[in-house]
Amino acid sequence: MDHPDMLATRPLPAIEPHTARFWQATRQRQLLLPRCTACRELYFPPEASCLHCGAPEPEWVPASGRATLYTWTLCQPPLLPYFAEHAPWPVVAVELEEGVRMVAQIVDLPPEEYEIGMPLVADFQDLDDERTLVVFRRPG
Ligand SMILES: [Zn+2]
Incomplete structure (x- = not known):
């Protein structure tokens, strides 16, 4: 701990196309959840398609x-x-x-x-x- 240059750096989460909206929101101190536009279910984490029915392109709703x-x-x-x-x-x-x-x-x-x-x-x-x-x- 006496040698800060020896410390490991924290691994960072990847920003992917289906998570970009989430990260944009957290930058603004807002927690958004993906909600499926087909089955209307909320899910987390953000995925490329709905965890319940597979539909793409969720809408984003504030938690x-x-x-x-x-x-x-x-x-x-x-x-x-x-x-x-x-x-x-x-x-x-x-x-x-x-x-x-x-x-x-x-x-x-x-x-x-x-x-x-x-x-x-x-x-x-x-x-x-x-x-x-x-x-x-x-x-x-
Ligand atoms: Zn769905």
Whole structure:
């Protein structure tokens, strides 16, 4: 840790044609969910076609940002170098008020204080000039 140039860099999520709208929105501090224009179901993560019926080209609808903790785990090495350096790396699954689940992280709360079902709200964490992650925190 004394040699910052030795630290691994964080792997970044790829921006793909079917996820570009999502990343544009998070850049603006907005959480959008894809909703199928054929079967009207919400789904996550964004995919090239609907997870329920296969139709392409969803519409995008704003999520409230309110969620509850569905489950979580602490990832231990072997992991990619960046995550190994920060292990144990907490990963959570939240259930959004709209009924879809997201894999994310909770910020500003140690895992010892995670409780299944606890209320959370979306927040945003810039990774670089193009990518802003959706993270979750305690409300208020
Ligand atoms: Zn569909």
